Amino acid sequence: MAKNKKEALLKTPTGINGLDEITNGGFPKGRPVLICGSAGCGKTLFATQFLVKGITEYNEPGVFMSFEESASDLTQNFNSLGFDFEKLKADKKLYVDHVRIERSEIEETGEYDLEGLFIRLNYAIDTVGAKRVVLDTLESLFSGMENMALLRSEIRRLFTWLKEKGVTAIITGERGESSLTRQGLEEYVSDCVILLDFRVIEQIATRRLRIVKYRGSTHGTNEYPFIIDEDGISVLPVTSLKLDYKSSTEIISTGLAALDNAFSTGGIYCGSSTLLTGQAGTSKTILAAHFAMSSYKRKESTLYFSFEESPDQLLRNMATIGIDLKQAIKSKLLHIQASRPSLQGLEMHLLVFNKLLEELKPRTVIIDPISSLITIGNNNEVRAMLVRLMDTLKMKQINALFTSLTHDGPSEYNNPTVDAVSSLADTWIDLKNEERNNERVRSLLIVKSRGMGHSNNQQDFTITDKGINFTTSNKK
Amino acid sequence: MKEKEKEKAKGKLIIEGKLILKLYVSGMSQKSMKAIENIKLLCDEHLKGSFELEIIDIYKNPKLASEKHIVFSPSLLKILPLPKKTLVGTLSDTKKVLKGLGITIE
Incomplete structure (x- = not known):
């Protein structure tokens, strides 16, 4: 890579087995990545693994901002990967912020912005010196809110802000009916979009991953099967094998x-x-x-x-x-x-x-x-x-x-x-x-x-x- | 006396108990200023003596934003009387604000 004189995109290792091979080195460094897929396809685990491996293997502290799961669910998620959630927090390697919004208590009385979220995120990132950020599932913000146009422009501002902040961010989104995510977040995240899929074919479940978009980088375009086991997510690259093996005469x-x-x-x-x-x-x-x-x-x-x-x-x-x-x-x-x-x-x-x-x-x-x-x-x-x-x-x-x-x-x-x-x-x-x-x-x-x-x-x-x-x- | 008559003409604002409010704003942004202006107008003119309002700048207290679950700015939290309510935005929609604060007009 060092030999490459062309301005190569800096990458951040994903921490997901096999994915770095497909993406030629990982996610775009300092940019937002969108992970989308239907319910139960492994988005949160994907994001968690990215964060945990970032901390444990690359010494990159992380922020987990959860819009959906409760703190106990989150702990379970981390623990299921064999990592001590509380210890990571105590070591100031991980900052978790649970964004809870009680719809029934909220009334929209005029124009507003997401400055509250920005401040929290900024505080979280600065507290641990985070290099990695997960926003899971950002789109939950939209549910029950009336002023969609306003929220959209705020989300757009959020992505720009994340880039300026220089963190590699994973944003998860639920699959929509006609678009990759319900609110069309893929329009705003133009750098890297990954689609996860969970299908049952003849009673046997298979999980698949596809890189929909990766600006400025070559990447595998196939659907790659992936599995979830006690070590988390592993992707199996199909095409990384080449016909260049040696032949023995023994x-x-x-x-x-x-x-x-x-x-x-x-x-x-x-x-x-x-x-x-x-x-x-x-x-x-x-x-x-x-x-x-x-x-x-x-x-x-x-x-x-x-x-x-x-x-x-x-x-x-x-x-x-x-x-x-x-x-x-x-x-x-x-x-x-x-x-x-x-x-x-x-x-x-x-x-x-x-x-x-x-x-x-x-x-x-x-x-x-x-x-x-x-x-x-x-x-x-x-x-x-x-x-x-x-x-x-x-x-x-x-x-x-x-x-x-x-x-x-x-x-x-x-x-x-x-x-x-x-x-x-x-x-x-x-x-x-x-x-x-x-x-x-x-x-x-x-x-x-x-x-x-x-x-x-x-x-x-x-x-x-x-x-x-x-x-x-x-x-x- | 004059003011009371004025109120009567518009309909009387009735609340049960004392209103405890916290307004979380983000610095001197336009929206924040507008919200402050709107809530002050409402309280000072119509709820004299029966309210408590605290204005908090989340820029200065970033940790508080997370502790108080502030996402939207500005956010007006009605602490009392129950039920708790969060009014987000510039508080320009007076009807919604009154309803949200549990104020009825007679």
Whole structure:
């Protein structure tokens, strides 16, 4: 940034995970920012986080002027983010002013101005030396008042005043019917406008954020999913991932010697992604377990997402065929994360993925199966999520294995997750279970494998009490 | 005696008990001055002896603005008699002011 000779807009870090990336550094410093959205979309939390993180991480004191919530609600808001509201106040880092207006007691008897508010705000800012200010929800001032024109011109004056004061201010506003905010505040805040949205699609709630306007700065224009959890708001930037990851030439085993031999390199590339497709009962999970065990043998940690079986069930089933996942778990090299896909929205899943990746730093990730994610989002969303996930894994050079359930149909792989992943996956193995000579025969075929030669033969195998056993010999 | 007759001609202003008022203004702004002028006119002419008026400049007492929940300026607070009322603005709308202060005209 320092190299940039052009007069760049100074930015203030937002304190919201992921948002600085989208806004190329944060909010415009010393300017008002409008956050709008319908009730319950997270505006107040957004503003609170901006303020609290400003204090705790950037040493910028703040003023919270609340027009709606009572002091106790506010305390709860701060505490929910794990910050001690009273302590911040006592340390003179935070000044809270609750603007309470009793409509029933007010009578308008002529022209007036908002000088009372200005004085309070000025006093608050000067008391703590505030760099950040939150006005939540300013528009409440309008309710019940008759002289709208007068209030509007006063609000306009307020924004100008805030700029002169040099504070970075967040003003929250409730979404109006035909405009972003009820009173059209977006007309006055011309620097930065952010829209929050809360939608329920097929019973699953998703939160989204969009930068409507950001004068003088480049910014991402997509709708970005965001989530609210115990750490507050996190935004997931979709497009911050680039196709510039490194590619390893190191070879790792799939966990099955016979399968390794089907590749000219004697295994798959380290940090590559593998897709495993097949109908129900074609041993996808068993192959995945072998994959996990090969990672264990390399003394590398593995993160196993199981969407259909509980960890216990998975352990028991694999134990019957001689795959001892238990020892891997005991050694803390294998972590099984089991949850129903429908438990939470896609964004939440992706966030759990990312969090676990950060926490456990696995070298191998298995998702079994990705096809069940279809139940919780439309195809485009699932596809977008998988692409993001795969990119993340690639960047981190993690070995990835995805299984996907396919069905009989006009197209063999008529499954959107296969569609999404197959072109991105480096290796694609298809499993079959077909009838030949009055016998069910399991077989495996390598559909593709990038950057290496591979066997084109269908390879038959059986499942023994020592796991998968190939019955046809491999010819390289 | 003359004044009483005048009042009679306009209708008598009746209030219950003593009126306690606080007028919060912001310095010498035009609106503040107008409000002061209006309330003085009303009280001195019609409510002699039955009111108490304090004028407070919030510029000089910024903390008070927050404590007394002042947002609009000027703001006239009727402390007594209850119910409490806040009259915002220049107090030019006499009808509303009288109603707000609980003054009835006979």
